[in-house]
Amino acid sequence: MIVYAEVEFIIHTAHSLKEKRAVLQRMTMRTKQKFNVSVAEIDHQDVWQRTRLAVVTVASSKEAADREMNHALHYLESNPQWEMLDRWREYL
Template identity: 40%
Template sequence: MIIGFVRCELLIYDVQSLKAKRSVLKSIHTKIKQRFNLSIAETDFHDVWQRAELSMVTVSNDRAVCERELQKALALIDSQPEAERTVTEFEWL
């Protein structure tokens, strides 16, 4: 069994409140949950308006399958114009 974990930091543009930030993150979160077999959560920078950290995890018997799912989710995040992905870290267990 392989567990794939990715942590990525996001810069969120054009938000002036935590409510606006949560709206952007909820949109990203919902799209990822609908399209991919991943668990996702906001794990840091809860009280900062224009910064967020998302963590995603998936489990499979094959590392390539895990990596493909995580890369597709990262590509979806990259396609969102309101957020820019900066630091990204992968872990394998």
């Protein structure tokens, strides 16, 4: 089972692309290390306070994939430096 999610965040503390990328790189790297997911920025690369991330996980069952995705999304959402604006999920 493959679970694909898109999440959009606003980074209130970023005042430049450099600050945005520092927050983004730290969170994507930690998320990949802690959970069995892949993460990539897919939109708003040139906007310094917004980002849209794609998160994907693969597992042998829907329940396992869903659990891993829930943990990863909860971890991403727990960062106090940004606020989640939108979340979308698809099962493939």
